[in-house]
Amino acid sequence: MFKETIYQFRFLAVLLLQSPCFAEQYNEVSFRDIRVVRDDTLESNGSLNSLLTENPFLGRNDEDDFTWLDDTIKDIAYYLRSHKFNEYDRRYETNAANAPKEYYSMFPRPPLKALHWEVQQFCEPSFLSCMKYVKRRLKDTGLKRQDDTSIVIMEQKWTKAKNLEQIEEIDNECRKMRDKDNIVADPFQGPIERFQWRTTASYYLCWYTMNEVPDLKHIKESCDNFAYCLDNKYGEKNFAYCLDNKYGEKNHDYRAKDNVPFACATYSFCPDPCCSAFKHTIEPIICHNNARNPCYETNPEGKRRCGFVRSENRNFHDIILNRWNVTCNCSDVDECGGNAHSCDNNTEICVNLPGSYECACRWGYAWNVDENKCTEHNALAVIKKERKEEDEERNRTVAKSLVKMLYAKLVALKSGYPGCRKFAYNSLIVLEIVFANLS
Numbered sequence: 001m002f003k004e005t006i007y008q009f010r011f012l013a014v015l016l017l018q019s020p021c022f023a024e025q026y027n028e029v030s031f032r033d034i035r036v037v038r039d040d041t042l043e044s045n046g047s048l049n050s051l052l053t054e055n056p057f058l059g060r061n062d063e064d065d066f067t068w069l070d071d072t073i074k075d076i077a078y079y080l081r082s083h084k085f086n087e088y089d090r091r092y093e094t095n096a097a098n099a100p101k102e103y104y105s106m107f108p109r110p111p112l113k114a115l116h117w118e119v120q121q122f123c124e125p126s127f128l129s130c131m132k133y134v135k136r137r138l139k140d141t142g143l144k145r146q147d148d149t150s151i152v153i154m155e156q157k158w159t160k161a162k163n164l165e166q167i168e169e170i171d172n173e174c175r176k177m178r179d180k181d182n183i184v185a186d187p188f189q190g191p192i193e194r195f196q197w198r199t200t201a202s203y204y205l206c207w208y209t210m211n212e213v214p215d216l217k218h219i220k221e222s223c224d225n226f227a228y229c230l231d232n233k234y235g236e237k238n239f240a241y242c243l244d245n246k247y248g249e250k251n252h253d254y255r256a257k258d259n260v261p262f263a264c265a266t267y268s269f270c271p272d273p274c275c276s277a278f279k280h281t282i283e284p285i286i287c288h289n290n291a292r293n294p295c296y297e298t299n300p301e302g303k304r305r306c307g308f309v310r311s312e313n314r315n316f317h318d319i320i321l322n323r324w325n326v327t328c329n330c331s332d333v334d335e336c337g338g339n340a341h342s343c344d345n346n347t348e349i350c351v352n353l354p355g356s357y358e359c360a361c362r363w364g365y366a367w368n369v370d371e372n373k374c375t376e377h378n379a380l381a382v383i384k385k386e387r388k389e390e391d392e393e394r395n396r397t398v399a400k401s402l403v404k405m406l407y408a409k410l411v412a413l414k415s416g417y418p419g420c421r422k423f424a425y426n427s428l429i430v431l432e433i434v435f436a437n438l439s
């Protein structure tokens with residue numbers, strides 16, 4: 001009987017520990033401030049090799065002329081912004097009008113079954129080889145960066161007051177090229193290959209950005225446009241209005257400030273897990289007070305700032321799978337440290353929460369509904385009994401330490417990351433049953 005229980009228990013323990021809720025970052029979830037916001041699983045084995053590029057900076061020679069590189073980075077940033085803000089899932093959607101265009105909030109789900117082979121071939125060895133390849137490829141795209149209304153306005157220093165007619169003319173041209181490009185997708189075989197190409201390129205460029213390739217620190221031009229002519233949220237009839245609104249040549253998004261290191265690269269190549277609800281926003285506060293902010297639920301108002309830290313998001317595989325790590329404001333009063341709590345030291349432990357604390361039953365104690373307090377679990381009483389057989393005793397010790405570890409983890413989870421709370425509650429119930437059988 002005991003043997004069987006141990007076996008079942010080991011099985012359960014393995015199951016529990018394999019849950020994503022027990023990934024490293026959840027271990028002390030109420031005390032640390034890093035959490036995963038999305039967690040896709042890879043559908044198929046596909047051909048996603050682990051990325052071998054140890055040093056993304058390989059291949060540089062300081063004496064070479066790299067002015068071509070600056071232009072290439074601007075071009076690809078433009079081309080991939082167009083994908084991020086305007087593209088829909090060409091694999092599954094046939095109706096462009098109704099398809100969601102939300103790659104500003106996450107990479108495609110499910111992820112690509114296979115990376116675009118050519119991008120992979122050139123972008124895996126080094127950043128420089130990647131950029132040389134991209135330069136060749138972008139030569140023949142339909143709508144080019146330098147033909148986009150927003151870039152023309154910027155380079156010609158046009159203003160609405162003085163150059164309205166010219167701007168309108170350029171924008172009409174831009175839209176024609178854009179609409180043609182939407183169908184033809186030069187230089188690719190069609191929009192589906194372009195989708196695969198741009199998604200793969202975004203994976204690599206986002207990875208290069210997170211790994212802080214120096215060339216991506218500043219892209220040296222304004223990147224706060226959607227790379228879609230004068231993208232007009234309100235319909236394209238009223239041109240002057242379109243130029244006025246914030247979606248045109250300058251959307252003033254605070255995330256797209258080229259003077260902030262890597263901001264334009266992140267804005268162009270990566271989704272924003274902190275502010276996934278908005279294609280456009282000019283104030284952080286709007287993101288912070290939105291329920292889709294991963295810090296929203298657990299943190300009180302005024303402490304909901306969500307950080308997308310590059311050093312926490314450097315794994316190529318996890319980038320593809322949208323396993324983003326964000327940081328929330330945890331500069332919290334530690335109620336449990338002092339005597340500011342009212343937990344019963346004998347039967348309860350204090351668990352620190354953002355802005356508050358919670359009392360949880362100590363290991364071996366369970367919440368007793370009738371008595372409205374934590375009381376000793378009868379399984380603990382059984383475990384406490386001495387055993388004659390040494391062998392059995394040893395096994396029990398192993399089991400007990402496992403139970404103990406799991407219990408502590410579950411208690412921490414229960415009051416930590418909201419997505420794992422239900423999991424923790426349910427698992428605690430199962431664990432109590434195991435307790436009871438551990439005799």
Ligand SMILES: *[C@@H]1O[C@H](CO)[C@@H](O)[C@H](O)[C@H]1NC(C)=O
Pocket residue numbers: 045
């Ligand atoms: C995925 O495919 C590769 C090569 O085809 C193979 O070596 C590997 O074992 C596969 N992985 C899984 C989890 O099936």
Ligand SMILES: *[C@@H]1O[C@H](CO)[C@@H](O)[C@H](O)[C@H]1NC(C)=O
Pocket residue numbers: 302303305329330331
């Ligand atoms: C965290 O919240 C405190 C207020 O409790 C605030 O003073 C501080 O600036 C916040 N930190 C960040 C990074 O937002």
Ligand SMILES: *[C@@H]1O[C@H](CO)[C@@H](O)[C@H](O)[C@H]1NC(C)=O
Pocket residue numbers: 024025312313314315316318319323324325
């Ligand atoms: C997020 O953090 C976890 C734990 O450190 C890590 O395994 C994972 O690769 C990270 N995600 C990314 C995108 O790097």
Ligand SMILES: *[C@@H]1O[C@H](CO)[C@@H](O)[C@H](O)[C@H]1NC(C)=O
Pocket residue numbers: 338339345
């Ligand atoms: C509970 O324990 C803490 C230290 O672990 C101690 O500072 C505190 O005084 C104790 N509280 C009570 C009510 O015994």
Ligand SMILES: *[C@@H]1O[C@H](CO)[C@@H](O)[C@H](O)[C@H]1NC(C)=O
Pocket residue numbers: 002003391392395
């Ligand atoms: C204790 O564990 C060992 C190894 O897992 C096993 O061979 C042995 O049968 C167990 N003893 C009892 C009494 O369950």
